[in-house]
Amino acid sequence: MMEVRTRFAPSPTGFMHVGNLRSAIFAYLIAKHYNGKFILRIEDTDQTRKVEGAIDFIYNTCNLCGLIPDEGPSNGGAYGPYIQSERLHLYQEYAHKLVEMGQAYYCFCTEERLEELRAKAEANKVPFLYDRHCKNLSKEEIEQKINNGEKYVIRQIMPKTGLSVYNDLVYGEMTFENKLLEDQILLKSDGYPTYNFANVIDDHLMDITHVIRGNEYLTSTPKYNHLYDAFGWEKPIYIHLPMVVDYDLKKLSKRHGAASFMDLYNNGYLPEAVVNYLSLLGWSPETTEEIFSLEELIKVFDPSRINKAPAVYDVKKLNWVNSHYIKKLSLDELVKITLPHLKETYDLSDKSNEWIRHLIEIYHNHISYGKEIVEVTDLFFKKDITLDEECLEFMNTGDSRKVVNSFYNHVKNITDWTIENIVDSINKTKEEAGVKGKNLYMPIRIMVSGQMHGPELPDTIYLLGRDAVTDRLSK
Numbered sequence: 399m400m401e402v403r404t405r406f407a408p409s410p411t412g413f414m415h416v417g418n419l420r421s422a423i424f425a426y427l428i429a430k431h432y433n434g435k436f437i438l439r440i441e442d443t444d445q446t447r448k449v450e451g452a453i454d455f456i457y458n459t460c461n462l463c464g465l466i467p468d469e470g471p472s473n474g475g476a477y478g479p480y481i482q483s484e485r486l487h488l489y490q491e492y493a494h495k496l497v498e499m500g501q502a503y504y505c506f507c508t509e510e511r512l513e514e515l516r517a518k519a520e521a522n523k524v525p526f527l528y529d530r531h532c533k534n535l536s537k538e539e540i541e542q543k544i545n546n547g548e549k550y551v552i553r554q555i556m557p558k559t560g561l562s563v564y565n566d567l568v569y570g571e572m573t574f575e576n577k578l579l580e581d582q583i584l585l586k587s588d589g590y591p592t593y594n595f596a597n598v599i600d601d602h603l604m605d606i607t608h609v610i611r612g613n614e615y616l617t618s619t620p621k622y623n624h625l626y627d628a629f630g631w632e633k634p635i636y637i638h639l640p641m642v643v644d645y646d647l648k649k650l651s652k653r654h655g656a657a658s659f660m661d662l663y664n665n666g667y668l669p670e671a672v673v674n675y676l677s678l679l680g681w682s683p684e685t686t687e688e689i690f691s692l693e694e695l696i697k698v699f700d701p702s703r704i705n706k707a708p709a710v711y712d713v714k715k716l717n718w719v720n721s722h723y724i725k726k727l728s729l730d731e732l733v734k735i736t737l738p739h740l741k742e743t744y745d746l747s748d749k750s751n752e753w754i755r756h757l758i759e760i761y762h763n764h765i766s767y768g769k770e771i772v773e774v775t776d777l778f779f780k781k782d783i784t785l786d787e788e789c790l791e792f793m794n795t796g797d798s799r800k801v802v803n804s805f806y807n808h809v810k811n812i813t814d815w816t817i818e819n820i821v822d823s824i825n826k827t828k829e830e831a832g833v834k835g836k837n838l839y840m841p842i843r844i845m846v847s848g849q850m851h852g853p854e855l856p857d858t859i860y861l862l863g864r865d866a867v868t869d870r871l872s873k
Contacts, residue, residue, distance in 0.1 A: 404429040406438055424677075427695055428608055477603065490591075494552070553583055558579075562620035572616060666770070
């Protein structure tokens with residue numbers, strides 16, 4: 399049986415979008431499920447879009463998420479180099495070989511001529527297809543133009559009749575009319591290959607067995623396949639993934655709340671939780687289980703269970719998954735992902751390390767991601783609180799006022815400000831006011847925190863401090 403080899407081939411154009419990361423996760427899981435190899439390849443042939451430092455972000459993201467490549471730019475391998483700009487001689491060699499085989503041709507058309515053709519196609523409301531103006535140039539004409547220093551590209555000769563048919567693991571049999579295929583450019587005038595051409599050359603030379611990518615490439619795949627056929631090479635297994643969309647079923651963008659992985663990481667999302675969540679975008683296990691470690695995902699990942707339907711990126715669901723992982727953190731780990739956000743937002747200069755750790759600890763089961771600590775703890779850093787309608791309505795029922803007055807009288811006399819003495823004051827209030835449960839705790843919580851729900855009430859009161867508590871109760 400052949401060794402399964404998958405690849406993740408991002409372009410270094412900025413931070414890694416969650417859609418790209420999902421492709422990497424699926425490629426990794428498929429390789430590891432079949433005891434194969436996961437390869438990282440950097441596709442930097444479009445030098446105009448290359449962003450400084452983006453390659454480091456790709457490495458960092460893969461490492462943080464546990465998607466460690468078996469081969470790649472940082473650790474090498476038998477199929478290197480793994481950065482496309484270091485493989486230009488290969489693309490040039492294979493492009494010229496296709497010309498010699500009669501499967502491609504030199505095209506000397508200027509950009510001005512191509513623009514005229516595009517304008518004509520637009521006026522006639524038909525798709526633009528190159529008219530093969532240079533396809534039948536004689537050998538002498540080609541040599542003369544090259545000797546004259548005329549710029550050229552190399553185009554592949556596409557079939558113009560019949561159908562292109564291929565099978566995709568997710569979408570089944572795909573059929574396209576060949577008359578719609580343009581003679582695609584393989585090698586640009588600057589000597590760099592096009593994305594489509596470099597992909598096929600590299601996937602073949604690196605023995606890639608399974609190509610996992612977004613379904614936007616479904617219509618491009620016939621072009622890839624005609625290249626495989628021209629060289630007489632075996633085609634890989636195609637696995638096209640459903641698009642990741644927002645709630646309006648539009649392609650995910652940062653504008654619609656999508657984030658790069660590093661945005662999520664910097665906001666206190668845990669890499670293992672992000673991997674867990676993204677693995678469920680467009681794929682489902684046989685069980686109803688939703689929390690998986692990477693090792694568990696490798697065992698259960700069956701590519702035949704990838705869905706065709708668009709996958710909705712749901713921040714609430716991501717938060718739900720991440721909260722499971724947050725709860726498993728030690729206090730030290732929790733402090734690590736929350737404290738930077740507290741420091742950035744609030745003045746902690748008068749707070750002891752013990753106070754800060756206690757504050758973070760009581761919200762351990764109340765936050766979904768690190769930065770959320772800022773939002774839920776604002777009641778400890780503002781002088782005045784305001785009550786919403788729901789709080790006011792509750793305060794105007796039953797013995798709420800009586801409870802608050804009783805508790806105020808007990809708590810203001812505490813000389814040793816400890817949780818034990820605060821609990822004692824609550825118990826005295828319970829006896830004096832003759833109430834218990836919600837009718838006891840809710841009025842106190844509302845008046846000291848401005849909220850109807852929150853962490854343990856004695857801890858909240860302790861951390862607020864006697865001055866803040868008595869001030870709020872007296873109002």
